[in-house]
Amino acid sequence: MIQKENIIVGISIGDLNGIGGEIVLKTFEDARILDFCTPVIFASAKTMNFFKTHFKSGINFHNINNISQLTTGKVNVFNCWNDPVKIEFGKEDVTIGRYAIKSLEAATKALKDNDVDVLVTAPINKHNIQSEDFKFPGHTDYLAQQLEGESLMFMVTESLRVGLLTDHVPVKDIVEHISEDLIVKKINTVYDSLKRDFKIGKPKIAVLGINPHTGDNGVIGSEDDAVLRPTLKKIKDEGKLVYGPYAADSFFGSDNYKNFDAIIATYHDQGLIPFKTLSFGQGVNFTAGLNKVRTSPDHGTAYEIAGKGKADSSSFKEAVFTALQIYKNRFDYEELTSNPLKKANK
Known part of the structure; x- marks a missing residue:
């Protein structure tokens, strides 16, 4: 594990009809957070520009089709799909659920491949994500299968x-x-x-x-x-x-x-x-016990306020900072346990 000054944060966008897009925008509108991390939102340029326009956000996205195109100091958007998506805030939609899974799968792959350092997941709807290919009650169970460790x-x-x-x-x-x-x-x-x-x-x-x-x-x-x-x-x-x-x-x-x-x-x-x-x-x-760091806010899709600009981004922002801190703590712990002299002098 290599200590980084600027940690790459993968973000799965969650249910597009919920508050995920709004709380992601609100979190990264504060440009100071880019001094600590580089976010990569797994969605699409069209989707994120829809959110930007709807919520009148001033964020300028850096759109990429390959992780090698990632730019530090920018809010990167990794294109997981190119087709237009019909977003209807507050509506439970099986099609929207499929896009949530596309985002999650792409972000998880990037985490496994060490293309991102930590994963922060926006809320999903546990009902509309179910399919023949995805039969998990939520993020935790899916990530437990994909990553090593005891979740x-x-x-x-x-x-x-x-x-x-x-x-x-x-x-x-x-x-x-x-x-x-x-x-x-x-x-x-x-x-x-x-x-x-x-x-x-x-x-x-x-x-x-x-x-x-x-x-x-x-x-x-x-x-x-x-x-x-x-x-x-x-x-x-x-x-x-x-x-x-x-x-x-x-x-x-x-x-x-x-x-x-x-x-x-x-x-x-x-x-x-x-x-x-x-x-x-x-x-x-x-999600403790895994070989990778994953966090999320402590709330759901909040359909009742989706699209109204009322969502509180505090928990999502805390999820980002918690992921960063845990990543750094793991580095310190591995350094300490692998260096007996440093441990003795501590």
């Missing part, structure tokens, strides 16, 4: 990090997915990410219970006692600072979360409801 949905801000044991799983199936192997794998992924991606030397992790009140000694379910507690004890006996299970209903309201470097929730809403309540608009969805 984990990790919602992060500067002061709050929430990982998930299970992510896009129906509530009725959650317990079936939770096993000792899964718990160990996910906790290790969070632990390693905290050290490598966030520069935390001795991570302290809390794990939330599966059942209300962590089962109340078997009165409200046996899974916490049968699976979760013994597995956490094994992990803690290995020397990791892992605590729990904690009753989820009071954990965040009591501010207990502030005592930990990360919290692992057992299912999607258990973790994301408090995370988004505490940090909405500033949070970032980071």
Whole structure:
């Protein structure tokens, strides 16, 4: 891994009928960000010029058909298609879903080929992207297949990090997915990410219970006692600072979360409801555990405000800066772990 002064950020444009185009424009209208990175938007010149005109943006795009044509200090647009696209803000459209996947696939290929250093994904519609060729519930599952490592949905801000044991799983199936192997794998992924991606030397992790009140000694379910507690004890006996299970209903309201470097929730809403309540608009969805860095904003396509110029770009901008910081942290970590003398002198 080579440290770069100007990191190349690949951007998949997401659902064209949503707010993706708007928040990408708003993020890079501040030219100061180009001092830190070089963005490459995977879409088309025609599409991005449509957004530019519609939102009255002053951005001047540098259009390229090959990554070798990329220019630093510019907002580059990599042409993934040349045909005109009918954009109807706020409308769910299967055709638009296909363009979202074209963008994602091209950006992911560039990431795998080291043509871009990090990937930031604008929101997609999980329904209209489905096809015979693309059967994934979202970005995380697709990238887990495409990239090396053990993926984990990790919602992060500067002061709050929430990982998930299970992510896009129906509530009725959650317990079936939770096993000792899964718990160990996910906790290790969070632990390693905290050290490598966030520069935390001795991570302290809390794990939330599966059942209300962590089962109340078997009165409200046996899974916490049968699976979760013994597995956490094994992990803690290995020397990791892992605590729990904690009753989820009071954990965040009591501010207990502030005592930990990360919290692992057992299912999607258990973790994301408090995370988004505490940090909405500033949070970032980071796919931890992969050999490449990918982030996204903590919101969806927001069809109800698409095209109206009302979208808040804060979370997307945070996603860009988080990707840059994690990329730099990984470089520092690899330098430190590969150089024992530097580690000893630190």
